[in-house]
Amino acid sequence: MPGLLQNRIETAVPDEGSHTVAIGWRNGARTTFDMKPAIAQGGVFSALADAAVFGGVRVGPRGRSLQWPGDIDIDADAIWFDAHPEDNPLGKPAAAE
Numbered sequence: 637m638p639g640l641l642q643n644r645i646e647t648a649v650p651d652e653g654s655h656t657v658a659i660g661w662r663n664g665a666r667t668t669f670d671m672k673p674a675i676a677q678g679g680v681f682s683a684l685a686d687a688a689v690f691g692g693v694r695v696g697p698r699g700r701s702l703q704w705p706g707d708i709d710i711d712a713d714a715i716w717f718d719a720h721p722e723d724n725p726l727g728k729p730a731a732a733e
Contacts, residue, residue: 643661643700643712643713643715643716644661644662644663644698644699644700644712645659645660645661645662645695645696645699645700645701645702645712645715646660646661646662646695646699647659647660647695648660648693648694648695648702650690650691650693652687652688652690652691653687654670654672655670655671655672655675655684655685655690656668656669656670656671656672657669657671657693657702659702659715661716662699667715667716667719667720668719669702669715669718669719671684671690674710680708681708683704683706683708684704684708689704689705689706689708690704692704692705696709696712699712700712702715
């Protein structure tokens with residue numbers, strides 16, 4: 637049950653059609669992160685509606701984020717706690733903020 641700043645991403649495989657990312661975590665866990673809600677809200681994530689941009693995802697330094705072209709990123713903790721809300725020390729889904 638990783639806490640804040642302990643969640644590390646090892647692999648990120650995008651599915652441009654579904655706007656999801658299959659994530660492999662350093663602790664051995666596997667999750668799928670759905671970016672559709674963030675893209676639908678607009679703002680900085682709206683650029684990810686373009687399949688070519690979405691497919692450009694990479695793991696950030698030290699596995700602490702997902703990053704896309706155009707300075708778009710999302711923190712590993714937000715992704716982990718979205719998939720595992722019971723682990724969130726703040727008691728609410730991090731990605732819903």
